[in-house]
Amino acid sequence: MSLIELTAVTRTVLIPDADPLTILDGVSLRVEPGERVSIVGRSGSGKSTLLNLLGMLDLPTTGELSFEGESVPAMKPGRRDRVRGSNVGFIFQQFNLLDGRTALENVTMPLLYARGPRFWGRERIAADILDRVGLGHRLSALPGSLSGGEQQRVAIARALVRQPKLILADEPTGALDVETGQSVMTLLDEIVREENAALVTITHDPAIAARSDRHFRLDRGVLTVAEGAARNAGRADEPVTDGPVADDAVAVL
Amino acid sequence: MGGFLAGVVGACAEAWQEVRIHKGRVLLSLIGVAVAVCALSGAVAMSAIAQQATIEQADSAGGRAATLTMSMQPSDSTATGRQQATQAWFDVLDRYEISYASRVFWGSSRVQFPDSVQEAGMTVVDQPYGEMHRTRMVEGSWFQPGDSARLAPVVVINTPFWESLGSPDLATHPTVTIDGLGGAKAVIIGVYGTSSWDTWPSMFMLTGHFESLLDPVQAAGSMPQYEMWVPPDLARELQTRIQAELSGAVGAQGFVSVDRSDWGAQMDDPTTILRVITMVIGGIILLLGALSLVNIALVTVRQRIREIGIRRSFGATSGRVFFAVMMESVVATVVAGIVGVILAVLLVQSPMVSELVSFGGISDVPPFPASAAVFGLVVATVVGALAGLIPAIIAVRVKVIDAIRY
Structure with a gap:
């Protein structure tokens, strides 16, 4: 059973005094447990919308979206929130750490929505994972006193603290310099592999995309397989591929 | 859970x-x-x-809840008639076991102050009156049950009275000369508090002492008011019974009126x-x-x-x-x-x-x-x-x- 699956998903938004805007058009994608997938595309191509759908923050206008075989639109909102909290971890481009909270409090935050031993032992669990990302000595540091790389490592720790099955990374190195970005991605890869979580990375950077097992390109809402991602690593200006349409992509997964 | x-x-x-x-x-x-x-x-x-x-x-002012206030005027207005009426009231108190009761006279009397003779308020009461009216003492004490047996009259004065006397120490048993009662010397045993706007010197005296000092002719002239502190839930019934019983005692020409005077008697x-x-x-x-x-x-x-x-x-x-x-x-x-x-x-x-x-x-x-x-x-x-x-x-x-x- 796939971890998450999109079948012929379309997402349109209504615009006043204009035709509905199609952001995603017939997207099909299947992500298996432990798999690493990258999606590249220009700004406005629908990457974030796709990420929101994968993270169950948004619902498709048409088509099917399922998580571990269960239809996401059919879930009640509360259950959808709980399934997301237990199974999905987000890493944002701008880190999105909570201001005024220490690194430990930021990483503890997702565990406030857990139950049982994870809830009651939340501070210990958060401290352990911060230690794993090399920030065991910065537990009490506020986001403002951390470097960009450190902030993103806190964000990675926060995304992983509930041991999710799926990590969604939206331009995880977008706010970092090349060297720091590579180091953060190396760390992310390692931890994701150790946790056996699936990682979907959305990026402009072919070098980051090249770290994944499978590569896709999103162009004007249409998802295609990017065959030449590894080949084109480091050449972000060029189109990644002219690969087949998304339906074909599903066929080869 | x-x-x-x-x-x-x-x-x-x-x-x-x-x-x-x-x-x-x-x-x-x-x-x-x-x-x-x-x-x-x-x-x-x-x-x-x-x-x-x-x-x-x-x-x-009106007594605690529930205070029954009685006015009584016997047909026979002589001293004997008054005594008989008062005795009838005492009988009522015994019958209904009312232990808090007091006769009350209001009046005034000339009193010798250090610098002059002034008119001072005088309320003549029985010993339970202090408890019934929640009289707040600031110095000394209220009358004790045996005080009426004292040979020398005792008085409880208010703060303005005490201050007019120079606030003497009550332990020295200060006295005051009451010109209106034949120049009797009364021992001050207590000072009670009054509202800040009440500046008129006033005092309390026990009925027994007052009657012994008063000219018998004067004493025959007026009847006191009678007050009884009774349980509020029995007040209405007692009011009716006492009215009926004392109506017989005062004779056909006399009258008796029993009413509640405390604030609880008010509607609001x-x-x-x-x-x-x-x-x-x-x-x-x-x-x-x-x-x-x-x-x-x-x-x-x-x-x-x-x-x-x-x-x-x-x-x-x-x-x-x-x-x-x-x-x-x-x-x-x-x-x-x-x-x-x-x-x-x-x-x-x-x-x-x-x-x-x-x-x-x-x-x-x-x-x-x-x-x-x-x-x-x-x-x-x-x-x-x-x-x-x-x-x-x-x-x-x-x-x-x-x-x-x-």
């Missing part, structure tokens, strides 16, 4: 974290609500003190208006405090849209966000409520305020009413919940996708 407990504890932990981080905002909210709760609890407590003062003043509680006014004022103050709280909470929740979006993306349900935002308001107002109640206790218990509210002091100073403290805390919690409702609704309506890009 475990999940529910974790949810509640988690929401409280979140709320406390929020309160801790936004100290400035919380402090502002706290001040407004604390002042409001302090005002409200203080008003309720001061109302209780003022109510006690009002009751005591009413008791001082005399403190109702005072209580309503203080509650209305407190309510207005609280409303202003709540409005400022809502205002600050609304501004804050708009500043926190991104944070709410992040929390939602990490699994916070809309119900949880609603509860957490509401809890922030409740946590803040409960803390403010506790501070407000403590301030109110300190304020109300200060002797200056107590003196001011009780119009010159009361004998039974009530402790800070627990009801006022509980009321203040409950109101603070309710206000916190109501004030948190609007921001909580706004927080729930936040679109996660937009919020995390905010």
